[in-house]
Amino acid sequence: MKNKDIIDYLCSLDGKPKDSWYNIGIKFGIEAPDSERAKVDEAYRVKAIGTKAQDIWRSYVSKKNSLVPVKEVYKDGKLLFETFKKVPEELEYDKKNFEIQSITTNPNGGAWARFTKKEKPLDKAHIDSLLELLKKDLVLQPIDYKVSLQKVKPDSKAKGLFVYGADKHIGALTKENSIYKNKYNKEVIKERIVNQTIYEIDEVFETYGQLEDLFIMDLGDALDGYNQQTTRKLQERSTSFLPQQYNNREQHDIYVEVHKELFDYIMAKQYAQNVFFIATSNSNHGGDFEYSAMKTLEMYLNIKYPNIKTFVTDKFIDHFVYGEHCIIFTHGKDTEDMKSGFPVFLNNKSEIYILDYIRNNYLEDFYVTFVSADLHQSSEYYTKLFRYKKVLSQYGSSKWIHTNFGMTPAGLSSEIIYKFSNKILKSDRIFPCENSSNTGINICKS
Numbered sequence: 001m002k003n004k005d006i007i008d009y010l011c012s013l014d015g016k017p018k019d020s021w022y023n024i025g026i027k028f029g030i031e032a033p034d035s036e037r038a039k040v041d042e043a044y045r046v047k048a049i050g051t052k053a054q055d056i057w058r059s060y061v062s063k064k065n066s067l068v069p070v071k072e073v074y075k076d077g078k079l080l081f082e083t084f085k086k087v088p089e090e091l092e093y094d095k096k097n098f099e100i101q102s103i104t105t106n107p108n109g110g111a112w113a114r115f116t117k118k119e120k121p122l123d124k125a126h127i128d129s130l131l132e133l134l135k136k137d138l139v140l141q142p143i144d145y146k147v148s149l150q151k152v153k154p155d156s157k158a159k160g161l162f163v164y165g166a167d168k169h170i171g172a173l174t175k176e177n178s179i180y181k182n183k184y185n186k187e188v189i190k191e192r193i194v195n196q197t198i199y200e201i202d203e204v205f206e207t208y209g210q211l212e213d214l215f216i217m218d219l220g221d222a223l224d225g226y227n228q229q230t231t232r233k234l235q236e237r238s239t240s241f242l243p244q245q246y247n248n249r250e251q252h253d254i255y256v257e258v259h260k261e262l263f264d265y266i267m268a269k270q271y272a273q274n275v276f277f278i279a280t281s282n283s284n285h286g287g288d289f290e291y292s293a294m295k296t297l298e299m300y301l302n303i304k305y306p307n308i309k310t311f312v313t314d315k316f317i318d319h320f321v322y323g324e325h326c327i328i329f330t331h332g333k334d335t336e337d338m339k340s341g342f343p344v345f346l347n348n349k350s351e352i353y354i355l356d357y358i359r360n361n362y363l364e365d366f367y368v369t370f371v372s373a374d375l376h377q378s379s380e381y382y383t384k385l386f387r388y389k390k391v392l393s394q395y396g397s398s399k400w401i402h403t404n405f406g407m408t409p410a411g412l413s414s415e416i417i418y419k420f421s422n423k424i425l426k427s428d429r430i431f432p433c434e435n436s437s438n439t440g441i442n443i444c445k446s
Contacts (some may be wrong), residue, residue: 003056006030010057011188022046025053065174151379158419160213160322161204161272163197163412166331166373167393169285171224171251173243179400180407186254187247192394192410192431194262200414200429205271212419213322214272216262219373220283220331223251223290231287231335243399247290255293260300267305277301277310280318281333283373284341287312317357323419328357328367332374332390341374346381346388354386367422376401376408389413392428407436 005028010017017024024105033179170189174182177346196236197216204211225231226240226248246254277298281291294312301308311320319326333341338372342350354370357363368386376393409430416425 003287004044005055006056009061010087015057015061021050021054021443025049028053040112045278047161067443127172129436157421158212158323159208159416160215160419161201161211162215162217162327163200163414164217164219164371164373164391165193165197165222165394165412166391167221167376167395168218168255169194169224169393169395169398170254171244171246172395172398173245174397174402175243175399176438179401179439180397180402181322181434182396182398182410182436183434184395187403189254190258190261192412193258194254194265196394196412196429196431197262198265200412200427201266201271204416205269208416210270211272213274213276214266215276215278215327218277218279218294219329220280220290221373222255222279222283225285226287226289230285231283242285252289252293252296255290256300257296263301263305263308267308275305275308277308278320278329279312279317280329280331281314282316282335283313284333284338287335294299309434319361319363321366322417324367324421325417325419326363326368328354328363328368328370328373332372342372342390344375344377344379344390346383350388351383354388360387369417369424378411378413381428387424392430394431395421396431396433409433 006024009024009028014191017029030049030053033052034044034048038045038048053309056264138424168189169184174180175183176236201214210292224244225242228244230242237244244251263275263277266272279294279298281287281294283290291312298310298312301310317328317330319328321327330342358368364385369389370386371389371391373391373393375390376395376397377390379388379390380393381388391413392411393408394410397405397408401408409432410433411428412428414427418424
């Protein structure tokens, strides 16, 4: 209690001692550290006792300035002891270009922070670059997009090709230490979104000739996530960050760039008399972030190809009628409310949910298809009133999917729907992939 007594004594004097540090030390029974030397060296004894008493006070003052008291114990009206905690120092960082993503504190004091580079998607330079991206083809690469007068083969009935683009996850990175490989850089993204879609349309065109209708759909999770976060994380309902290889701007711009190329090619080849772009942005990864990219693409299409009919919805579920069919479409898991999305295999709960939607929208007289994405797997099931369909992911699978569910190949689901009958021709195109194995050691030599 000697330290406490000295501190209390000096506090009563407002930290201004009226005696020498040696006398204060003697007053409260302070002894020199080296007692044997103190017996024969008076000068050492005086200096050692004074220094020790002064250090006790300095240590207290230092803590008082850098720590805050979190506990005080009194006895008989007197302060018995205090517990201090370090005050986190103000973080110094480039506030213009970076922002704090998270701060972690230590129970014993101190803190450390994680920073992220600020995104400025609406600054003038970025807007100008997007305008150039939208304008350059209009000026430099004009395409005659007029609808061809070519007639459909006389033996074919009115039909439409529905291409279900889904779960593109532009920006996603499958970690190198995953048990399977899934390379997904810009070149691969273009191959899967542009080339593989064209291959699918080409095959149908070669078989049936020019189609009446071509629907290019985007069922959400087109972008992997804003600031490496799902929409749940943005609402502070998740603690994990997504491994990504492209930042926010790059994700947005790659989406616009590859889809411009896709539609430019489709219109130049005159695959169909009527072309549609229908997309949903109410998804658990992209959300409002991908809504902006989809609307940018829609603006480009509306300007360059006014004959293309476009619709981008922010509703979780929406629908449209095609002849005798009704297509109900959704990503499968929404931006903010659902704990679990629609399952791969239809269950009773989901069936009741979908039937409720059909009845409330008076769709019982149509051939109803309920199509969704989210789980990166293809499946199909028929009930008495509707067809339940899940579609493939153009991204494939991440390390998290590999670890929890195994290898899920990337692919593209599509189908031909006959407009005035219940005939549907379905296709699942699994993308060619290099050796996906990422395990195995060569330790035993024969």
